Every structure is written in C-alpha cells, then in structure tokens.
Amino acid sequence: MTDAERAAFWRGKRVLVTGGAGFLGSALCHRLAAVGARVTALDAMMEDGGANIANLEGASVLLVRGDIREMELNSLAQDVDVLFNMAAQTSHMGGQRDPVADIAINAVAQVRLIRGDAGGGAEGDRRARLDPPVLRQAAAPPGR
Template sequence: MEWKDRKVLVTGGAGFLGSNLCHALAGHGARVTALDGFLFGGGANPANLDGANVDLVRADIREVDLRPICEGVDVIFNLAAQTSHMGGQKDPLADIAVNAVAQVRLIQAVREAAPTAVVVHASTRQFYGRPLHLPVDEAHPVNPPDANGVSKFAGEQYWMIEHRTAGRPVVSLRLTNCYGPRLRIRDARQTFLGIWIRCVLERKPFEVWGGAQLRDMTYVDDVTEAFLAAAATPECHGKVYNIGGSPPASLLEIAELMQAVAGPDATFTTREFPADRASIDIGSYHADDSAFRAATGWAPGVSLEDGIRRSLDWYRPRLASYL
C-alpha cells in the first residue's frame, strides 16, 4: 500500500504500539490522527509522540463523538484498549466499557463517516487461555482465563461481525508479549519486561515469577510492520491471525539474557507466582503465526537479544519521561 497522503486514524495512538505506528506512518507520508484518552493506568504518554508529525486528539473513546474524527479516513488501526489483566479482574465493568462497548461505538461511527475504511484491530493471545498444545494456532479453542480476555474477545468479534455482515475489510491481529521503545515501564501493567527494564536501569533487582513458562517476545518494530502488512494485503481481510516473535524462551532464559546484555546492572530473584496472578496465569505460550507469514511475507527481524539491547539503549536517556 502507498501510504503517502493516506488519511489514517490510530486509536490508542499515544500508547506503546499506537505511537510506534504513528511514527512509522508519518514517516511514510501518511496524514495521521492519533486518538487517545490517556486513561489512568494505561500506556499513553505524551512523550511517545515527540517528533512525530501527527494530529493528537485527546479524548475518551467511550464518550467522544467519533464521527468527525473518523470522517473520510482510509485506514483505522484500532489499538484503544484496557490491557491490564489485573485491572480487568478488579473492575470488569470498566474493562467491558473500553474493550467491548466502545468498540461498538466506533463501529457505528465508521459506518457513517468512513464506510470503506480498512480496519486493523489489535487483539490478544490471552483469550486462548492455558494452551492445550504448542504452538498455538488460530483454530485453538478460546477459553479466556480472566475478565480482560473476555472483553477483548468480545471486541474482536464485534469487528469480525462487521466484516461478515457489512463487508468491511477488517483484520484482527492476536498479539503476544510485545516490547521495545515507548512501552510502559513504570510497572508491569503492560508486560513483565517493562518493569524488568525499569529495574535494570535503576540498578535494582527484578523478580522472575515462576521461571519455566515459555514466551515468544515480539519487538515493536516487527509488530509495526505486521500492522502495516495486514492493512496492505487484501487477502487478509476478514481473518484473524496470530503474531509471534523470536523463538520461545523461558522467563528464566529471558532474565539471563537481560543479564548478559546489561551486565552487572541486571540482577534478579525468583519467586512463586502471587496467588492472585497464579489463578489467571496461562503457563507456557508461543504462537503458530505461519498463516500470517504465508499471507503477507512478514517475518520478525529482531532477535530477542538485539531487541533487549535496543530497548535499554533507547530508555537510558529518556528514563525520567517514563517513570
């Protein structure tokens, strides 16, 4: 797809993945609007859009009139979400309001204001629950382990119904653990690697819960390329795809790799899962993303070691803006 002068809306555009998309799209010459409500506890950060030639609309997707914002857009990258698993457990009504009800509001708005827009929806591997087999493909049963998984699955399915009933070109990408520049690192609300990065840069030990669980980590530049490829590939429309990353590694192996990259600044301890987290932990996970690779030619290009190194190097001079 030729992005120059395309009108693009990125919901959740000041967050981790959304802001990286905004930078990439603006770099390709697109006319980008970033919509973000800067919800408490989310990943939005004004610093995320520093240097990006985008229009920022600071508004809550649950409340704002979305039609003027969506008017005439060619592509929507839909990343507005409540992503905290514990946040969803503690306040499932707020979780549903963002991840499901607000998705219906957006669908209704784009029907009127952008009837031909392509939509790429950010989804999650979380609602597969504890895997029955590895790697996990798209045919794996859905069994959400927590409220956040339920609400995210509902939001995705509303978009897929929009494709089936209205013919809208929609693609949903079920993401795994994503990391890299602009990730929320003040705590672990986005991913465990965020708080690990903070601890390393502050020269404090980080905690590894369990340690044997396998994860496939996806560096944010690779995630961005996956979103762009999904929008640009008509064969993807109407489908859901898993997106993986580097070869799976255990949490303990990832911690040891962090140590190897960061040197003496990185120390860690291991502990059992806290009871409230153990009940929703899915154990080991890694994705079978061969369907998306076959459809688009996409493949992750950044190794876990290189991604950790790039992340630490990016945050060192910017740490104060992310705490």
C-alpha cells in the same frame, strides 16, 4: 510489495489511530508519519496503560484526547482513509479494579467501532455509521 511501493501507498493518506499514544499505537503513528501519512492519534490517556505523550515525540502526528466509549467519532473519521483501532484497557490490575470500565472499553466500545456505530447516534442509526470502517483491529492478548 517493496518498501518504496509501501511508502508510496501511505504517502498523503489520512490515518486515524485510536490508542495512538500507547505502546503499539504510537509506534504505528511514527511509522506512518515517517512514510508521509497524515496521522491523527486519538487517545483517552488512560493512567493504567501505556499512554504517554512522550511516545509521540518527534513524530508529525496530531494527538486528540478523547474516549472511544463516549466520543462522537464521525467528525474525526470524516475523510479518513484508514482507521487503525489500537485503543484498549490493557492493565490486568485496572481490569480487576474496575471490571465495568474494562468491559465498556474492551467489549462495548470495540463492538461499536467494529460495527461502525461510533457516531453518537442511536444504535443502528445508518447516519451514525463510521466511514471508513475499522480496517485493523489489534488482537487482544491475555491481560498483563
């Protein structure tokens, strides 16, 4: 696929990037916005990780503050073409300090997203299923 074809694919696409104010998520937001995608970044702006509003400076991106552990994502994901899930608790020290929160973000919330249960409804409630499903899941590296 050429750069022109790639840009044509993304032009006008509605994209939701969880963890969009973080290190990788924000870079993704910049790139997608630059090729004409309509990008929403969802981020809980966690203190321990790489979240920074300045990461999104200069990019035409809507930043929504929200936590994937508790947020009803269906309304945000409605009409979205592609969802990139980059939200994670990435601080090794943060995980040591609060392992329950670490598991809630890096395990439970990730499973909800992957399964498409992030609608705030009961587990397995078909009406609560996300549409579209998560298309890109960042591989988790060892803690840092």
